[in-house]
Structure formats: C-alpha cells, structure tokens
Amino acid sequence: MLAVFDLDGTLLNGDSTGLWLWERVKRSPLRALAVLAAAPVAAPMVIMPRTRRAGASILLWIATAGLNEQKLRESCARFGEAFRAGGSSLSWRTGGMTALQAHLRAGDRVVVVTAAPAILAQALIGPLGHPIEVLGTSLKPRAGGWVADIHCRNQRKCQALAEAGHGEQWAYAYTDSLDDLPLLRGAERPVIVKGGKAAERRLFRAGLANGRAAAW
Numbered sequence: 001m002l003a004v005f006d007l008d009g010t011l012l013n014g015d016s017t018g019l020w021l022w023e024r025v026k027r028s029p030l031r032a033l034a035v036l037a038a039a040p041v042a043a044p045m046v047i048m049p050r051t052r053r054a055g056a057s058i059l060l061w062i063a064t065a066g067l068n069e070q071k072l073r074e075s076c077a078r079f080g081e082a083f084r085a086g087g088s089s090l091s092w093r094t095g096g097m098t099a100l101q102a103h104l105r106a107g108d109r110v111v112v113v114t115a116a117p118a119i120l121a122q123a124l125i126g127p128l129g130h131p132i133e134v135l136g137t138s139l140k141p142r143a144g145g146w147v148a149d150i151h152c153r154n155q156r157k158c159q160a161l162a163e164a165g166h167g168e169q170w171a172y173a174y175t176d177s178l179d180d181l182p183l184l185r186g187a188e189r190p191v192i193v194k195g196g197k198a199a200e201r202r203l204f205r206a207g208l209a210n211g212r213a214a215a216w
Helices: 016-026 029-047 049-064 069-084 094-105 118-128 155-163 178-185 197-205
Strands: 002-005 109-117 132-137 139-142 145-148 170-175 187-192
Touching: 002 094, 016 029, 016 049, 016 069, 016 109, 016 118, 029 049, 049 145, 069 118, 094 109, 094 170, 109 118, 109 155, 118 132, 132 155, 155 178, 170 178, 178 187, 187 197
Parallel strands: 002 109, 002 170, 109 132, 170 187
Antiparallel strands: 139 145
C-alpha cells in the first residue's frame, strides 16, 4: 500500500521553506533590506493561491541570489544539519512521525509530497535513513538566483505522484490543509491532521465521507 504525507504542518511543526529563507536573509543586511522593500508586494501574493508561486519566487530569489547549484545544495544541507542538531525552531511532529514509522514497519511504500523545494525536503527527510521518496517544488536559476519552476501544491501534487509512477489513487493521504483536497480525494483513507469537530465538518463538506481528523 502507498501512504502519502505532506511535510510542513503534517510531519513538521512549521514552515521549512520560510525558516530556511529567513536564516539566509537575516545573515545579510542587504538581503534583509531587499525583503523589506519587496514584502508589500510579495506578501499578499504568497497568501493568494493563484499568485503564490510568483510571490514565493520573489522572496526565494532574494534569499538565493549569488548561489550556484552546488552552493544551493550546501545551504539546504546546512539547514538540515542545524535542524537535526536542535538549532532550529522546527521539529518533527510526534503524531506524524508515529504514523509514518507505522507505515514503514507495515512494509507500506511512503512518499512525502510537499510544496517546499524538493532539494530542501530531501535534506530533511533523507538523513532519517528510511526508504522514503520525496517529491516537491522544483527550482530553476534566474538572473543569478533561484525561483520556483513547477510549484508542487494542490492538484500538482497528484500530478507529481502520477509522474513518479504511483498512479492516481493511493491507500492513505495525510495533510494539515484542505489546499491538498485533490490529494485527499485520491486516497482511500484520507486524514486531515487537525482534530476536533470543526475538522470533521470540513472533511464532510468537502465530500470526504471516509475522511478522518487526527489530533496531532
């Protein structure tokens, strides 16, 4: 069986991309000034689904300007190392890791599919030492920095799974957001990682009669 997990807010307790970018920006006064100047435009764009990719790319470019591919990978690797050493506000969610490990013990295939850059997600997931496939947003170089290429969110997560050979349906899907509704609809047993009656009502309104709300 195939178990599909979102990353931020599901396996992790925060926004890995935002924290990685902030770590880069705060070490450079020039980058910090550029972010302050761009924020009035980029921040509202990030909030809206249709402009999220463009808004995120503005901030991503500012944080990565001057990095070639090797330096980009090294930056993600250092972020992953700091995370594992406890030098970050980011942490694994106990409920998420318990569910993930249960699937691994059962012999299920596990895929993490995330809107975070694939290169960053791999730096966090890879060192766990488990056979977990990682799918995420691809990046491309532009004008000396990096921007989002194919933004792995919403329906695009399902497309990424299909392109990776996992078909159009899977046994389990875990996420904290109804932005992943296509992912949940493709699962036999969809789980939204927010407990309580409100989460259950959201699942019902979304037409996921077989959905479950888990309080992680």
